[in-house]
Amino acid sequence: xxxxxxxxxxxxxxxxxxxxxxxxxxxxxxxxxxxxxxxxxxxxxxxxxxxxxxxxxxxxxxxxxxxxxxxxxxxxxxxxxxxxxxxxxxxxxxxxxxxxxxxxxxxxxxxxxxxxxxxxxxxxxxxxxxxxxxxxxxxxxxxxxxxxxxxxxxxxxxxxxxxxxxxxxxxxxxxxxxxxxxxxxxxxxxxxxxxxxxxxxxxxxxxxxxxxxxxxxxxxxxxxxxxxxxxxxxxxxxxxxxxxxxxxxxxxxxxxxxxxxxxxxxxxxxxxxxxxxxxxxxxxxxxxxxxxxxxxxxxxxxxxxxxxxxxxxxxxxxxxxxxxxxxxxxxxxxxxxxxxxxxxxxxxxx
Numbered sequence: 001x002x003x004x005x006x007x008x009x010x011x012x013x014x015x016x017x018x019x020x021x022x023x024x025x026x027x028x029x030x031x032x033x034x035x036x037x038x039x040x041x042x043x044x045x046x047x048x049x050x051x052x053x054x055x056x057x058x059x060x061x062x063x064x065x066x067x068x069x070x071x072x073x074x075x076x077x078x079x080x081x082x083x084x085x086x087x088x089x090x091x092x093x094x095x096x097x098x099x100x101x102x103x104x105x106x107x108x109x110x111x112x113x114x115x116x117x118x119x120x121x122x123x124x125x126x127x128x129x130x131x132x133x134x135x136x137x138x139x140x141x142x143x144x145x146x147x148x149x150x151x152x153x154x155x156x157x158x159x160x161x162x163x164x165x166x167x168x169x170x171x172x173x174x175x176x177x178x179x180x181x182x183x184x185x186x187x188x189x190x191x192x193x194x195x196x197x198x199x200x201x202x203x204x205x206x207x208x209x210x211x212x213x214x215x216x217x218x219x220x221x222x223x224x225x226x227x228x229x230x231x232x233x234x235x236x237x238x239x240x241x242x243x244x245x246x247x248x249x250x251x252x253x254x255x256x257x258x259x260x261x262x263x264x265x266x267x268x269x270x271x272x273x274x275x276x277x278x279x280x281x282x283x284x285x286x287x288x289x290x291x292x293x294x295x296x297x298x299x300x301x302x303x304x305x306x307x308x309x310x311x312x313x314x315x316x317x318x319x320x321x322x323x324x325x326x327x328x329x330x331x332x333x334x335x336x337x338x339x340x341x342x343x344x345x346x347x348x349x350x
Contacts, residue, residue, distance in 0.1 A: 028095035029107040031115035033287050033339040034086030035226060036310040038294060039128050040236070040258075042221045043079040044244060048072075051212040054160040058210040061164035067211065075244040078218065080296060082306040083128040086337040087226070088113050092316060097283045102324045103349070104282065110336050118284065118324075120331040120343070131220035139213060140205035163206050170206075174199045221245055225258060227292060228312060233257040236296070257297045263307070265291035266314055267340060280321030284332070287339030290314040311339045 049072040058064040096118065098104045108117040116122040143151070147166070153159035174196060176182040186192040223236055238246040238253025246253030266288050290313030295305040323330040323346060333343040 027099040028097045028283055029104075029109075030093065030095050030113075031107060031109055032088035032090075032113045033092035033094070033285060033311065033316065034114045034336060035089040035092075035312050036289065036308070036338055037085055037087050037224055037226045038306075038308070039083045039085060040223045040225060040296070041081040041083065041128065041131065042077055042223070042237075042245075043081075043131060044219050044221055044239075045076050045078045046217045046219070046244065047074045047076075047214060048217075049212060049214045052209045054156060054163065054209040055212055057157065057160035057164075061160050062167070062207075062210050064210060074241055075239070076241065077239060077303075080304050081128075082294070082304075082308075084308055084337050085125060085128070086110070086112075086114050086311070086335075086339070089311065092285070092287075092339075094285050095283045097281075097324075101280070101326065102282050102321075103326065103329045104284075104324050114336050115334055115339075116336050117334065118332040119329065120333050120345075122333045122336070122342075125336045131218070133218050136215070136217070139208070140201055142205045142208050145202045145205045160209070163209055167203055167206050170199050170203045174203075225294075226312075227260040227294065227310060229260070230262045231258075231260045233259055233297070239298075254298060256303070257299075259295040259297060261293040261295070262313055263291040263293055267309070280325050282319070282321040282324040284319040284321075284324065285316050286319060286334060286341055287311040288314040288317055289338040289340050309338045309340065311337075 049068060051067075051069050051071060052058070055067050055069050058067040096104050096107050096115075098107075103119070105119055106117075107115065108120070108122055109115055110125065142163075145166075146163070150159055150162045150166070153162060173182065177185070177192065177195060177199075186195055221237075225234075225236065234257060235248055236256050236258045238248060238250055238255050240246050240250075240253040243250075243252060289309040289311045291307065292310050292313050293305055293307050296303040319332075322328060323332075327349055329347045329349055331343070331345040332341065334340065335342050
């Protein structure tokens with residue numbers, strides 16, 4: 001009985017190969033419809049305060065109240081931005097037929113494989129604009145504006161007294177120039193402006209010894225979120241005034257949640273959609289995206305909300321094959337973020 005197993009197996013394989021040779025592969029270009037993703041950009045400002053070396057004398061000599069004596073670093077969120085983009089949906093992979101029976105001459109795809117146009121040229125999807133921090137200006141050094149007596153002071157109290165005297169002298173000189181009562185007045189307005197600016201630089205530099213220096217830096221932190229279903233709250237990140245961005249499991253940070261609401265709104269069904277008969281099927285599909293609302297919450301406090309159309313909250317529609325038959329030539333442009341029709345133009349061929 002065993003001797004018949006191998007011949008039977010070989011015969012079966014030959015039959016399968018023969019059937020595969022009879023089935024000619026269809027000519028076409030593979031593509032994917034998009035799934036809508038959201039890039040959430042958080043702008044975080046870091047404030048760094050460094051106390052002045054003579055901060056403890058600020059009230060005595062400069063009449064400054066509540067000058068902090070300890071270094072301080074704090075963070076705050078200054079802005080949030082939403083940007084949508086398309087990613088390939090692995091459940092929506094198709095092939096546009098380019099054989100002799102169809103007038104599909106060109107299929108434009110984005111570099112990730114998402115379809116953008118058929119028989120037409122679509123614009124590249126707009127990328128998110130990266131945040132570019134402003135260049136920080138160098139602060140003047142107090143030592144560059146200290147005279148020999150200040151630098152030779154043997155105690156911090158004496159140094160504070162001499163610096164305070166210089167600051168008051170600078171203020172007096174500025175007031176005299178502004179009133180036109182200075183002993184040596186500038187020749188013109190431009191020279192006066194330069195002199196006043198120089199006096200302001202000198203005062204600011206010396207006052208750093210009392211007031212300290214506060215510097216601010218803003219950085220961008222991005223999160224990619226792909227909503228898949230309606231959700232009341234989804235923990236996105238945690239944030240602390242003293243630590244900045246925290247891990248999701250770090251209870252030292254305040255939780256920020258994202259909420260997804262399905263608004264159950266679909267765009268109008270295009271007239272080019274097939275009625276279900278799929279006559280002369282050409283393999284062309286589009287998305288009918290659904291409208292949703294994403295809301296960012298800090299605990300129970302709404303920070304910002306954003307309405308958008310998302311491909312995964314709608315339906316897939318097959319276009320009529322007649323649009324790409326030998327009788328019609330169709331130009332089609334799709335939204336690479338949602339997969340919806342942006343432009344369609346048909347021409348009857350003779």
